[in-house]
Amino acid sequence: MLKKVHFFMNGSKKMYKLFEQIEAEGHSRGQVFDDFLDISICSLSGGQMEDEFQKIKSKYNENEFKIFQECFGTLVSAMEIEQCDIIGDLYQGAITYGQNGQFFTPENVCFMISRMIGNFDREYMFDPACGSGRMLLAAAKVNPDRIFVGQDIDFRCVKMTALNLALNGLNGYVIRGNSLSNNYDLVYRIGLKNSGFISKIKPELFKMPKIGYENESDGKVVDSSKKLKMDDFLVKAE
Ligand SMILES: C[S@@+](CC[C@H](N)C(=O)[O-])C[C@H]1O[C@@H](n2cnc3c(N)ncnc32)[C@H](O)[C@@H]1O
Missing domain, CATH: 1.10.150 (DNA polymerase; domain 1)
Incomplete structure (x- = not known):
């Protein structure tokens, strides 16, 4: 019941x-x-x-x-x-309430975690099981200028996170796919572009950057001394 x-x-x-x-x-x-x-x-x-x-x-x-x-x-x-x-x-x-419902981390716990982690060096924040994206929102309260990346296996969760990031004026990507296998079939780009705040990009264009590694064959290598840009998450420009 x-x-x-x-x-x-x-x-x-x-x-x-x-x-x-x-x-x-x-x-x-x-x-x-x-x-x-x-x-x-x-x-x-x-x-x-x-x-x-x-x-x-x-x-x-x-x-x-x-x-x-x-x-x-x-x-x-x-x-x-x-x-x-x-x-x-x-x-x-x-x-999703009731039997077999999904439960997200309580907001005050998300905020406590983000305060404990603090404003660390990494320029992007990745939640590989993002739910509605509230961990990312909590991290944005500490520093909104990062690139926020959320991934979830569930379409509704991906869409909730995309909306949450966009309505908070944040930049990032939200991906639909299994984080254990890294196959993507839906990728939203969040951030103002061509008068929109959310756009769909081809899943095959998206790649998590490997920061600071040299001679890495899988993924795009980004020099850790340079500021990370949204395009660093794309195999090639759209
Ligand atoms: C308990 S919720 C946590 C959501 C969010 N991180 C939070 O703290 O509120 C777990 C989430 O992981 C997602 N999930 C479970 N297995 C996954 C997988 N293999 N790849 C991506 N997401 C997954 C679920 O769909 C769900 O949204």
Whole structure:
């Protein structure tokens, strides 16, 4: 039996109320959540994902679509006020809750870890099992100027992390794939480019840089004395 929904944040509670309105029109909650993630990512792509956006939009009537827009506004303002992982809280509390649910590290623990690690030298931060990306968000509170890279085996987690990074104005990449085998099939580039904040790049173009190693045949070698750039994560320029 499913447990009751449970939220730690006000923003996720407000978003859930809006989701309920769309659900009441005959859509499943899981589908509404997936479509919300996709619509939001498409909206932040500066037109690159217009076809995908229109395809999802066509599943809903005008009123339902207005609720999605309201939900996006609620997410943005809640993130500004509460400064935390609202979307992950919504996912944990109302989508994957109950039996076999996913649970993310509590936000205060993420922040404690990032404070303990501190502002170390590495210019990028990688979470190979990023969930909704809250470890990366916590690290960004210590130093937002790094490149943040998240990977997860789960599509929803990849999309939540992409949204979280983009809505916090961070730069980085979010990858869908098994961290144990390193095969990627979806890669989002996060950061302002061509009027969008999220873009899709071809998975075969992405490569984690090997910093400071010489004569490394696998991966791009980056001189550790130079500042790491977003393009250092690409096999060749797009
Ligand atoms: C407990 S959550 C932790 C998420 C996040 N790092 C945090 O601290 O909140 C574990 C995550 O690992 C992901 N995961 C499990 N096995 C994986 C694998 N082989 N490769 C990539 N991600 C994986 C799951 O989908 C899940 O999102």
